[in-house]
Amino acid sequence: MRRLTGQCLPERLQLLALLVTVEYVQTPGEFVSGQVRSVREKVDQLAGSVADTVAAEAQQVSTVRSQVGEFIREQRSAARVSLRELARTAGVSNPYLSQVERGLRKPSAEILAAIAKGLEISAETLYEQAGILDRRAGNPDTVAAIRSDDHLSERHKAVLLELYETYVREHATTSPVPVRPPRDHTPQDGEPGDDTTPSKETA
Numbered sequence: 001m002r003r004l005t006g007q008c009l010p011e012r013l014q015l016l017a018l019l020v021t022v023e024y025v026q027t028p029g030e031f032v033s034g035q036v037r038s039v040r041e042k043v044d045q046l047a048g049s050v051a052d053t054v055a056a057e058a059q060q061v062s063t064v065r066s067q068v069g070e071f072i073r074e075q076r077s078a079a080r081v082s083l084r085e086l087a088r089t090a091g092v093s094n095p096y097l098s099q100v101e102r103g104l105r106k107p108s109a110e111i112l113a114a115i116a117k118g119l120e121i122s123a124e125t126l127y128e129q130a131g132i133l134d135r136r137a138g139n140p141d142t143v144a145a146i147r148s149d150d151h152l153s154e155r156h157k158a159v160l161l162e163l164y165e166t167y168v169r170e171h172a173t174t175s176p177v178p179v180r181p182p183r184d185h186t187p188q189d190g191e192p193g194d195d196t197t198p199s200k201e202t203a
């Protein structure tokens with residue numbers, strides 16, 4: 001058995017201390033605690049991100065409500081229609097219409113149509129302000145056909161317009177249309193119109 005010399009004894013003591021330190025750091029309890037702490041930090045970050053997203057969406061909805069309410073109030077003032085009179089025409093209570101104008105309530109498509117009728121403006125105008133209809137998207141003829149269909153209620157029209165707008169947005173990128181060659185174009189081998197291309201019958 002080798003005797004420990006004075007020169008190597010400190011080195012072995014340092015190595016032993018290092019092993020004890022490593023063993024202490026890697027104990028199961030410390031490892032689990034570290035993992036739990038890491039998971040909690042990630043959950044907190046995710047929760048903060050979700051909260052920010054929800055807050056942004058809520059702010060956007062609140063902004064739209066405020067814009068609609070302000071627009072209705074401006075149109076009512078321009079038409080010199082009192083709040084009570086417009087509420088009676090739209091079939092809602094005075095407090096409800098007041099909350100709509102202040103951006104505290106989101107009116108349905110049916111109520112928007114009734115308000116538009118009381119203000120003698122088109123329902124599409126209020127639908128556009130409320131984000132239900134985007135006149136820049138889709139075919140105007142299709143939108144007009146939906147709006148002019150007497151068999152549909154205002155609610156059904158609003159739902160169809162919203163579905164149509166969603167469809168148009170999702171299919172905004174159309175497939176490339178094949179370019180028709182000019183009349184004086186000479187067909188190359190394999191192109192349509194090339195008489196030299198063998199058919200299945202003659203092959």
